[in-house]
Amino acid sequence: MPPIRTCDQCYSKKKKCQRQIDLAKCVRCTHLALSCSTVRHSRPPGRPARAKALGPAAEVQVWTSQDLSPTLESSSSQTPREQTISPTLQRVSPESARRRNDTVEPGASESQLVKLPDILQELGSAYFRDNVAPEPTDEEFYQLNDIFMIGPSFTRSFRKALNYSYLTATHILKDMFSVMIRYMTTTNKPKIPVPAHGEIAQVADLLRKSQVTEVSSSNDALAFLVLGQSLAALDTFLVSAGSMLILRHTLYLAKPWYPELAQNEFLDSVTVTPICWEILECLLKREVPIIRPLIHRPQVVDRLFGACVSLMPMLYDLCEVSHNLRLRPQNESPELQTVERHVLSWKPDEASISESGFTDSEMMLLRAQASIYRSAALLLIHRIKYPLGSQDGIAVSYANDIMEEKDKILLHGGPDIKLQFGCFAFFLALLEIPLRPEALWKSLTKLSYCPACAEQFFAFHKYYWQQRWEGYKGSIFDLIESGPPFMAVP
Structure with a gap:
């Protein structure tokens, strides 16, 4: 009888995998109530691949994958210079970038997409020295990126x-x-201080590189949407100094290709979020967002904004109306x-x-988020109509609806x-109800x-209520403009 393969849990922890005839799980997984599976990829026989120098300033790392797609196999006919992934983005020529972008078309089928190598597995190999990193499970991916998703159902x-x-x-x-994975791995370890200075320096380098990288296709535009929201998130965590400038710059670059990208349902997870995030910021600053959301699928549920995606075009319209009223005030609009x-x-x-396979907890969160964002939109409309000190009771009732939810x-x-x-809605409620934002x-x-983004709001909240207690009766948006800066947080 052939030996039974070591399960994934024992393999990752380097533990002996013991099994009993009458148990479907191994002894360790049964005792710890873990999922006992053997779905990982086998390591290829022989010594692991090593980086080989191919000439001055040229090095290629062979990433092993059991499921290379046909498009990847065909790209192996490129020259070693084209296969190189340079750590300096300025060295990637526009011609080489276009050749890479042509390897996979935006209309790729679902069966092709599941064969792509995993970014965590590829970049994780750097932490496993010369060995190939094990393919991470969906659970591990969620644990690393859970703050960017409402629940585990959005992982895949x-x-x-x-x-x-x-x-x-890739260029x-x-x-x-690499920066984001290292940062998120660190933040998941509470006892380890966040290496802010090193990460800020690398984010600055990435921003400089983004300014000289050519956007010449829809794939480039998609990459810039991912780059912009990731760098903006890092900036929000670390210093919260230029998050919206970063995001708006990338949205401006991607705007010509957005109608094409919005047609692809499997890209919703990375195209919806940055557009909705900017809309929230524009609501506070009374500005017009760069991109109006195109809702081709009203039933779409976003990993970050949930079922509120269909509300976003209305919020975009609210930004336009609010901006026009800011420039040309009028009693009735x-x-x-x-x-x-x-x-x-x-x-x-x-x-x-209810019909998309969400867990009970996720459905409860999705409904609650929709309710509080609707109340937040109505609260903003009310404050566009009325200054502080006028019709405050209605504003407080909207704020109470948010806090009760x-x-x-x-x-x-x-x-x-x-x-x-629901941070955006809760922070708005705190401008009507004098509660401590830290708690x-x-x-x-x-x-x-x-x-850093939370620290900024704490400072603004203190300034805001000082002004109100001293008798300020003007527009809430004037206080937002004149007070300590803070960023909208979804």
Whole structure:
């Protein structure tokens, strides 16, 4: 009888895998209540591949994969110079970049996409010295990136979209993914201080490189959307100094290709988020967003904005109306009343929530998020109409609706649930209800530390309420403009 293969859990922990005849799981997985599987890729026989010098300043690392797609195999006919992934993005010529981008078309089928090599496996090899990194499970991917997803059900679609964007524009994304993976790995270890200075320096390098990289195709545009939201997130965590400048720059570069990208459903995980994030910032600053969301699939549920995606075109319209009223104030605005009616009548697509395979906890979060974003939009509309000190009771009622939804989720969701995708709405509520934002923040996030964006809001919140207690009766947006800077956080 052939020996039974060591399970994935024991293999990753380098533990002896013992089995009993009457048990489907090994002894260790049964004792620890772990999933006992053997789905990892086998390591190829022989010595692991090593990096080989091919000439001055030229080196190629052979990444082993059991599931190379036909498009990847055909690319092996390129010259060694073209196969090289340079750590300096300026060295990648536009001609070479276009050749790489042509390897996979945006209309690739689902069967082709699942064969792509995983970015965590490829970049993770750097931490395994000369060995090939084991392919990470969906659970490991979620644990690393959980702050960017409402729940585990979004893992596969997000992972697929990242893999696709990375493969089609490696010359743009390789360095950024390396920084992001290292940073997120560190933040998951509470006792290890965040290496802010080193990460800030690398983010600055990536920003300089992005300025000289040519955007010549939809694949480049997609990569810049991924790059922009990732760098903006890192900036928000570390210093929160230029998050929106980064995001808006990449949205501007990607705008000509956005209608094409929006047609591809499997790219929603990386195309929806940056556009919606900028809309939130523009709502606070009374500016017009760069891209109006194209909703080809009203039932889409985003990893970060959930079922609120169909609300975003209305919020874009609200940005336009608010910007125009900022430039030309008027007592009555039919456009604002129209937007308010649309928001009042808006409801999330219930079928997309209940029939898409989400867990009970995720469905509860999705419905709660939709409710609080709707209340937040109505609160903003109310404050466009009325200054502080006028009709405050209605504003407080909207704020109470937001906070009551939060309390309901925390009460029924269990001790481990974190409602981290309602920060924008909760922070708006705190401008009507004088509660301490530090205590609220701890119940919202899974981060083990307080990022720079939260510290900024704490400072603004203190300034804001000082002005109100001293009798300020003007526009809430004037205080946002004149007070300490802070960024919109989804």
